[in-house]
Amino acid sequence: MRTHKLGEADRIVTILTKRTGKIRGVAKGVRRTTSRFGARLEPFTHVDLQMHTGRTLDVITQAETIRPYGEALVVDYPRYTAGSAMLETADRLIAGEKEPALRQFLLLVGGLRALAAGEHEARLVLDAYFLRSLAVAGYAPALDACARCQGTAVRAFAIVAGGVVCGNCRPAGAAVPEGETLGLMLALLKGDWATADASLARHRAECSGLVAAYLQWHLEHGIRSLRHVEREPAT
Numbered sequence: 001m002r003t004h005k006l007g008e009a010d011r012i013v014t015i016l017t018k019r020t021g022k023i024r025g026v027a028k029g030v031r032r033t034t035s036r037f038g039a040r041l042e043p044f045t046h047v048d049l050q051m052h053t054g055r056t057l058d059v060i061t062q063a064e065t066i067r068p069y070g071e072a073l074v075v076d077y078p079r080y081t082a083g084s085a086m087l088e089t090a091d092r093l094i095a096g097e098k099e100p101a102l103r104q105f106l107l108l109v110g111g112l113r114a115l116a117a118g119e120h121e122a123r124l125v126l127d128a129y130f131l132r133s134l135a136v137a138g139y140a141p142a143l144d145a146c147a148r149c150q151g152t153a154v155r156a157f158a159i160v161a162g163g164v165v166c167g168n169c170r171p172a173g174a175a176v177p178e179g180e181t182l183g184l185m186l187a188l189l190k191g192d193w194a195t196a197d198a199s200l201a202r203h204r205a206e207c208s209g210l211v212a213a214y215l216q217w218h219l220e221h222g223i224r225s226l227r228h229v230e231r232e233p234a235t
């Protein structure tokens, strides 16, 4: 998910693993230009790793590439920025190290695979990833019934209430999105790509704004990479 420099030639690599959740390991010598090992430990790379337990940090001893998703992402700015926002969000949503996070792992790999394949608009893939990773973390927004009273006559979307709200429960400052926008959010959360791919640009833009605000509210701080994600102009 992330790397940073250590000393003259090493890196500390933050990795989301299938079995052990988030871990950090030292990769020795990877900043030398001749290191092929280093390229396999770049962000967006799905790797098969071997590590051994060190005194303070675990040491990565071997890395074999399974899928280098970064190759497809670095040549396409919207896909690259969406992928960067995914990695940052996964890193932030998974707070503890060495706590199994299999569903977050599968969502992240699935999201990167979908971005690299380019079958759907990057922003839709990103918003689907945000909604599902929030749901796995326990923050799924209410989308088909009022978040407060379960009433079905929903009128607005209120982040503080946890999703859509009815006219009676609506707090001050709640957004009033179009019905199609809420339908798009629900489709992305459920993985209904036929509906999502057929959506209009203005509903996608409205959906992205709501999802980003909802995510950021739950993470308490801004997701830095989101600032670089290009938004389609509303039409």
Ligand SMILES: [Zn+2]
Pocket: 146, 147, 148, 149, 150, 151, 165, 166, 167, 168, 169, 170
């Ligand atoms: Zn209500």
